[in-house]
């Protein structure tokens with residue numbers, strides 16, 4: 376499982392760089408503009424320059440409306456600014472067809488510019504609160520649009536968590552459907568170290584985290600702490616080892 380960490384500024388990205396050996400993807404966002412709030416192009420560029428070259432930089436394009444042209448142009452902006460993972464939060468898409476429309480535009484805009492870029496179609500575990508597409512529709516939306524990964528995060532950061540809205544067995548189905556489409560499955564949403572056992576067991580490819588690695592567990596007022604990133608990674612590694620041992624014993 377890969378660890379994606381979301382700093383909100385160049386300063387926080389420098390803290391991520393101090394913990395670079397413990398994380399896999401640096402994900403630029405602007406939490407005060409929403410769950411997948413988009414940051415400025417110059418911030419993406421500065422963060423790209425600040426983190427080690429072998430760490431991919433991801434950028435969120437925003438909690439986007441159903442405006443395929445607008446979103447495609449924004450996604451290209453993130454790619455031009457140096458992000459190679461482009462994450463789109465399909466906030467304003469009420470149907471799978473709308474979401475596919477948006478993601479097809481993003482995939483074309485990004486991959487025409489940079490064919491090796493990695494496009495992530497993100498829905499929300501708490502979709503029922505905002506009226507957007509159902510979490511289990513995401514794998515097919517990602518597949519039919521040519522995206523590389525399907526993701527779930529939470530739209531409303533009010534302390535409720537991924538598993539509060541999409542229980543582990545439904546997340547397992549999300550991962551299964553995503554793998555059936557030959558894509559990567561990413562999960563986030565106030566994930567804590569205590570969730571890592573389930574996330575490992577169900578085969579999650581990427582776990583996205585902010586609050587759990589911020590001081591005081593506070594994704595808004597707290598700042599990312601390199602020691603918390605290291606501790607989170609140690610827990611991930613422990614669960615990976617335990618799970619591998621269980622599988623080996625069972626076979």
Ligand SMILES: O=C[C@H](O)COP(=O)(O)O
Nearest residue numbers: 381564565583584585586
């Ligand atoms: O992409 C991942 C998000 O930044 C997760 O943030 P969170 O762990 O605070 O919900």
